[in-house]
Amino acid sequence: MDPRGVQLIAKQTMDYLRSVIRPGMKLTQVRSLCENKMLELGADSFWYWDIGAFVFSGDETAKSISGKEYITSDRQVMENDLITIDLSPQHNYIWGDYARTIILENGRVANGVEDIQNLEWREGLMMECLLHRELIDYVDDTTTFEALYRYMNAKILTYGFVNLDFLGNLGHSIEKNREDRIYIERGNLTKLSDVIYFTFEPHIARPNSVYGFKWENIYHFQSGKLMEL
Secondary structure, eight states, X not given: OOHHHHXXXXXXXXXXXXXXXXXXOBHHHXXXXXXXXXXXXXXXXXXXXXXXXXXXXXXXXXXXXXXXXXXXXXXXXXXXXXXXXXXXXXXXXXEOOEEEEEEEETXXXXXXXXXXOSHHHHHHHHHHHHHHHHHHHHOOTTOBHXXXXXXXXXXXXXXXXXXXXXXXXXXXXXXXXXXXXXXXXXXXXXXGGGSSOEEEOOEEEOTXXXXXXXXXXXXXXXXXXXXXX
């Protein structure tokens, strides 16, 4: 299976979850549904600390912690809720990495950002979409990890949000060993085009809000142009 195939496992799993998630489900059940679906679709393991689905809801979505410390909450999905899910399938040491924020209102999953009634939630997801568009517009094959870090963190602040990541970074290279990752962080002068694949995964919130938003894709260069995997 190639990298596109493993990333497709994550995308299909997220689509599946959106079709089955319901109020009253426990987050432990949400995690199990995701992990079982990824294995069914062809994943053989999970590369991020053996966690296939990193799941938070409601006022826990602004938390940013390492997978070493993560324990899935036993809390339930609410009628009106915000759930962040980060998927980490692996097949033969090839990674997928894909995160989304799912919104439920009146017990139903919002199909599009424009359908979200809660203003803060709608604006948070609109900002995630904007940042990913800014990524495509800004990056070329000379852009370094640090340059992207500085540019995007400035944009996040300008638009009235904060970066929630506990290390302050915005993504990482895709590797075969977790320890080999390099990050979109201050001081990393490696060019983005020097790695085969990298993630962009801003975890953002309004200042002092309990609601965090995540949106993650894998990107790569094709004929000198940045493309989503």
